[in-house]
Amino acid sequence: MTTQHIIKTAIVLACTVGFTACSLNEDLGSNLNQEQADSLIKAPQLLVTAYDNLQNAYQAFSQTWGMSEITTDEALGPTRGGDWDDNGVWRALHQHQWTPDHAHIQNTFSALLLEQFSATNVLNFRPTPRQEAEARFLRAFSMFSVVDLYGQVPFREPGENLLNPPKVFKTAEALDFIVSELNDILPNLPDRVTAKDAFVASKDAARFLLMKIYLNKGAFLNRKAPTFDAADMQKVIKLADELTASGYTITPNYFDNFGKDNDAKSKENIFTQQNGPGVSNVRNGDNVYCRWMCTLHYSQNPSGWNGFTTLSDFYDSFEAADTRRGGDYPGVTNVSGLKVGFLIGQQYNQNGEKILDRSKRPLIFTREVELRATGDQVEMSGIRVVKYPPDMGSSGNEATNDFVFFRYADALLMKAEALIRTGSAPAALLIVNDLRAKRSATPLLTMDLTKMLAERGRELYWEGWRRQDLIRFGKYLDAWQLKSASDPKYLLFPIPTSDLAVNPNLEQNPGY
Secondary structure, eight states: OOHHHHHHHHHHHHHHTTOSOOOOOTTGGGGOOHHHHHHHOOHHHHHHHHHHTHIIIIISTTTHHHHHHTTSSSOBOOEETTBTOGGGHHHHHHHTOOOTTOHHHHHHHHHHHHHHHHHHHHTTSOOOHHHHHHHHHHHHHHHHHHHHHHSEEEEOOTTOOTTSOOEEEEHHHHHHHHHHHHHHHGGGSOOOOSGGGTTSOOHHHHHHHHHHHHHHHHHHHOSSSOOOOHHHHHHHHHHHHHHHHTTOOOOSSGGGGTSTTHHHHOSSEEEEEOOSTTSOSSTTSSSTTHHHHTTSOTTSSSOOOOOOBBOHHHHTTSOTTOGGGEEOOTTTHHHHOOOEEEEOEEOBOTTSOBOBOTTSSBOEEBSOOOSEEOTTHHHHBSBEEEOSOOOTTSOSTTOOOOEEEEEHHHHHHHHHHHHHHTTOHHHHHHHHHHHHHHTTOOOOSOOOHHHHHHHHHHHHTTSSOHHHHHHHTTOTTSOBTTBOOOOGGGGSOOOOHHHHHHOTTOOOOTTO
């Protein structure tokens, strides 16, 4: 493929996602030179596109988040009468019964590869050293998610012939590449200045992603029997200390990390995606508002889609006093009656009046939930989760809550886990108990891996890390509520059938 055709592809992509105010026909690429292309489209525009494409890959509940949460003991997408059936895709995820043709598995793979392509495309258009570093970070982040979910990563170098199928990195090669990239770009990434800068890829974001890689490397390479190299664990500890030196602290109100002013109130958000009117042309659509819409009932304010729940066994892992379990939240509860965290029992409006369901019965969220809800359970079954306090001043899909990717509390828990895995459980206990004290939970007397996994669940529920954690702790195949013990093949998602058909360098994962 000629340079002109690569340039044409870049321009068509940019126009498609709405960041160049132009209308181009298919013929212009045949005689467009580099200078002309640079006058039409520039690296900053493409970098915005790469940031924007994080939305579909991560914020949309049916993509990476759904793969990482509905497949675990934290979340369930029950069918409610005729609602939320979707040809059984949500039931298949929770029960570990998916196939290579599962729609969400296909869409997630495509969304992550589009993010990788968007980030790589920046490198074709003379970026500054900082722009290049940000683009390479975004590419590394999407590649990390692909290797986590699928175990192999299609990859193209900038300017590569797009008519040829991309090469494919297997797990070890992909991890080595991502680590090399992150270390190489660190000097050119910006320092974090304030919480309002968290939506920009920074040195601290790169450090956090390196922590995830070193902590999970042994699990990615051997998912059936994860191993943990002491040198990798020491790197996790060192990187956590570097993040502490950057000035992060634990946010006093847990839910301020996720509320509409989290860009100002959070003291621990490391990397986020900025949302709301005026941010970009595409981030007023399917954004963070899905986090509450997918679980709230139609009769609540905001009026939701009456879908996802948590499971009672997971809910029971919280102490009653643990502030992470939820309660009133200013700007939400006083306006609509809605509490945040876990919603169970009778629901009320802002006047203290009972909310009714569509059949005019009291709306009571129950501990009981089934994969197929019938009768009264269609409306009310399942404990609901509101991790992101709704932006009550928005018109729904224009919510201004920034979406959280990386958080300092997670870094502290990763450090604590690395300490346990290197024989320093007492030091880990100090970290965990300090965090628990800030969440009003009673101190633990001892610390081990079982307690560590439980604490990660309580701190990080519905943030998209649970599947990865369960695999690393050797629990992902276990039976839990509404799921039997599952086959080891489900430790990886299958490569979608359509992608196998167009890229001979891909190989189907074992067992599919």
